[in-house]
Each structure stands twice: as C-alpha cells, then as structure tokens.
Amino acid sequence: MIEAAAAPVVADAGIDRLLNQDEIDNLLGFANPEGGATNQTGLRAIVDSAMVSYERLPMLEIVFDRLVRLLTTTLRNFFSDNVEVSLSDITSVRFGDYINSIPLPTILAVFKAEEWDNFGLITVDTTLAYSVIDVLLGGRRSAAMARLDGRPYSTIETSLVRRLLEIVLQDTELAFKPLSAVHFAIDRIETNPRFASISRPANAAILIQLRIDMEGRGGAVDILLPYATIEPIREMLLQSFMGEKFGRDPIWEDHLATEIWQATASVDAILHETQLPLRQIMSLTVGDTLMFDMDPDSPVTLKCGDVELTDGRMGRAGDRIAIRVNRPLRRSKTTFAAYEASATVKKDGK
Numbered sequence: 001m002i003e004a005a006a007a008p009v010v011a012d013a014g015i016d017r018l019l020n021q022d023e024i025d026n027l028l029g030f031a032n033p034e035g036g037a038t039n040q041t042g043l044r045a046i047v048d049s050a051m052v053s054y055e056r057l058p059m060l061e062i063v064f065d066r067l068v069r070l071l072t073t074t075l076r077n078f079f080s081d082n083v084e085v086s087l088s089d090i091t092s093v094r095f096g097d098y099i100n101s102i103p104l105p106t107i108l109a110v111f112k113a114e115e116w117d118n119f120g121l122i123t124v125d126t127t128l129a130y131s132v133i134d135v136l137l138g139g140r141r142s143a144a145m146a147r148l149d150g151r152p153y154s155t156i157e158t159s160l161v162r163r164l165l166e167i168v169l170q171d172t173e174l175a176f177k178p179l180s181a182v183h184f185a186i187d188r189i190e191t192n193p194r195f196a197s198i199s200r201p202a203n204a205a206i207l208i209q210l211r212i213d214m215e216g217r218g219g220a221v222d223i224l225l226p227y228a229t230i231e232p233i234r235e236m237l238l239q240s241f242m243g244e245k246f247g248r249d250p251i252w253e254d255h256l257a258t259e260i261w262q263a264t265a266s267v268d269a270i271l272h273e274t275q276l277p278l279r280q281i282m283s284l285t286v287g288d289t290l291m292f293d294m295d296p297d298s299p300v301t302l303k304c305g306d307v308e309l310t311d312g313r314m315g316r317a318g319d320r321i322a323i324r325v326n327r328p329l330r331r332s333k334t335t336f337a338a339y340e341a342s343a344t345v346k347k348d349g350k
Contacts (some may be wrong), residue, residue: 057206057237059179060230061090064208067175071210074171078163079135081214088209088220096201098224099193105152108196109165110187115180118229119187119198121222122165128212128219129153129161135214136160158189165189168210168221180233199226206230267309269323270301299326 068085075083102108107129109122124132137160153161169184176182190196199205208223230237272292299311300323310330312323 057230057234059237059239060206063175063179064090067172068210070171070174071168071212074167075212078167079214081135084213086211086213088211089207090209091207092204093207093224094201095199095203095205095224095226098205098207098222099197099201102193104193105191106193107153107158107161107165108190108193109162110190110196110198111169111184112187113182113184113229115182116229116232118226118231120184120226120229121196121198121224122168123222123224124161124164125219125221128221129157131214131217131219132164133157133160134217136163153191158191162186162189168223172223179236199228203228265304268303269314270303271314272298 064087068087072083072085075085102123103126105126107124109124110119111122112119165186169186173182173184203226205224205226208225210221210223212218212221272294274292297313300314301311302309302323302325308330310325310327312325314321314323316322
C-alpha cells in the first residue's frame with residue numbers, strides 16, 4: 001500500500017521517468033528521416049560535426065586503381081615473390097585526427113610533390129615493415145606473424161623500408177602521369193608522427209589505404225594527400241573519365257577533325273584602315289573624297305574575322321580581282337600549352 005501511494009508522487013515530480021521511443025530519437029538526433037530536413041540535432045549532430053565531408057573526386061579513384069595494378073607488378077619483381085596489392089578505402093579525414101591515430105612504432109615518409117609545390121605523407125605500419133625486412137633479408141616463408149617487440153627501428157631496417165617507399169612513390173608518379181606530370185621526392189623519414197606535420201590539424205586531407213599481402217605476410221600502406229596538395233589538379237580530378245585513356249575518344253576525335261577540314265571560313269582583304277574624328281565622319285556628303293595613304297604596290301592584309309592571317313599584293317586574274325599571297329600564314333600564338341598555362345594563372349590569381 002505504501003509503494004502504491006508513493007508512485008503517483010514520483011511520477012508527478014518528474015523523477016526517474018522512463019523516456020518513450022520518440023523522446024529517445026529526439027535526444028540522439030535520429031528523429032528526422034533520411035529524406036527529411038538536413039539540420040541535425042542532439043548527439044548525432046555533435047558526432048557528425050567532427051566528420052569531414054568533401055566533394056567526390058572520380059578521377060582520383062581511377063588514378064589509384066591504376067596504382068594498384070602498377071604496384072602489383074613492381075613489387076612482384078622487387079620481392080621475387082607473389083604479392084597482392086588491394087585498395088582498401090579512399091576517405092576524407094582531418095590531418096590531426098589521422099596523426100593521432102597512428103600507432104607506434106611506425107615509419108612515416110614526408111614527400112614533396114615538386115610540380116604541385118606541396119607535401120604529402122606515406123605511412124608503413126609495423127606489420128608490413130617487419131614483413132619487408134623479413135623478405136629482403138631472406139627470412140623463412142611462414143604464415144606465422146613475426147613478434148613485434150615495439151622497439152625503435154634500426155638504421156638498416158629503415159633503409160630497407162625506404163626502398164619500398166621509393167617504389168610506391170615512383171608508381172604513384174606513373175599513375176598520375178596521364179593526368180598531370182609530377183615528381184614525388186622523399187623529403188625525410190620520421191618514426192614519430194609529431195615530427196611529420198605537413199598541415200594544420202584541422203585541415204582536410206584524402207587518405208588512401210592500400211593493403212599489401214605476401215603469402216601470409218604483409219600489412220598496410222597509407223598515402224595522405226592534403227587537399228591543398230591536389231588543389232592544382234582539382235579541376236581534372238572532378239571530371240569523370242572511364243578506362244585507361246582518361247577520356248580520349250578516337251571516334252569523336254576523327255569526327256571532329258573531319259568536320260573542321262570541311263568547314264568554310266570567310267577571308268576579308270583589307271586594303272587600308274584609318275581612323276577619322278567623329279566630327280569629320282558626320283560631315284561627309286555625297287561626292288566627298290577620302291584619301292588613303294597607300295599606292296598600287298602596297299600590301300593588302302588578309303583577315304579571318306579579327307585574326308590577321310597574312311598579306312599579299314592585289315592584281316587581276318582574268319576578269320576577277322585577285323590577291324597573291326606574299327608569305328606563309330601566321331601561326332597562332334595561342335597553343336594548347338599556352339591555354340593551359342593561362343588557365344592556371346587565372347586560377348592562381350583568384
């Protein structure tokens with residue numbers, strides 16, 4: 001009887017009241033459906049605020065798919081063993097979060113993309129590092145994992161892992177070559193993540209995780225590219241190309257070349273050009289004579305639109321007025337390379 005009488009008092013006071021499902025969803029931030037409002041609330045908004053969400057770069061996936069194929073062949077020749085390379089994931093992370101998540105001991109290489117004038121980071125985990133050392137020094141092929149004692153790497157061990165890093169960077173250069181010529185040079189080797197800072201902790205970066213397996217041995221290689229590093233080729237990475245040709249379509253190229261050769265263009269012969277004051281032009285009447293500063297042997301300029309092509313001399317061929325070309329056509333100074341350079345300058349100016 002006492003418990004029954006006390007229950008309404010507790011309920012009225014609002015103490016130890018159980019929440020229903022709707023109240024729990026509102027608290028956690030799951031009340032809105034997937035297609036509903038984008039404004040998140042509750043604990044879900046707090047958790048998602050630390051996540052990095054950036055635009056998708058389709059070309060980057062193609063580049064690293066190509067890297068996997070190149071690296072598989074190169075490492076098989078390097079280790080003289082059966083090597084399988086796979087792409088685990090491509091994600092966006094914050095630089096500080098990734099640095100804090102690296103376990104010790106580890107080997108990190110800071111490399112510079114010379115043409116992009118910025119840095120990147122490549123990490124080899126402990127399991128892969130000891131596997132590389134074991135294979136290169138003639139260790140027995142055993143599926144049992146080597147015991148990791150957690151000691152720092154010696155100079156010989158670091159040098160052996162450095163050879164692996166150089167191979168990965170060379171193949172990464174080849175993977176980017178159809179898109180943009182770049183050279184990755186190792187700047188320094190670090191074993192402490194705090195000394196491998198190449199960006200601010202809050203800056204966003206792209207993390208590419210590769211898995212290398214060698215008959216039961218292997219590990220992971222992480223390539224970290226800050227968004228500032230790939231900014232020079234961001235426009236190209238946003239494009240969606242398919243296959244190894246990176247967007248080149250020979251059928252369309254042949255069709256375009258055929259249409260260009262069959263196109264017609266009007267050519268104007270400019271005898272003389274002069275500038276007159278507006279007052280003089282407004283006062284012209286029928287019968288007035290305009291004097292040109294030229295003689296019968298003066299060259300005539302040939303133009304196509306606003307582009308000056310060449311010059312020649314005016315004459316007569318039968319009953320038609322003709323112009324004999326005196327020199328070859330002038331080549332356009334706006335080449336494709338100059339166009340790309342001007343586009344880069346404009347983008348940097350912004």
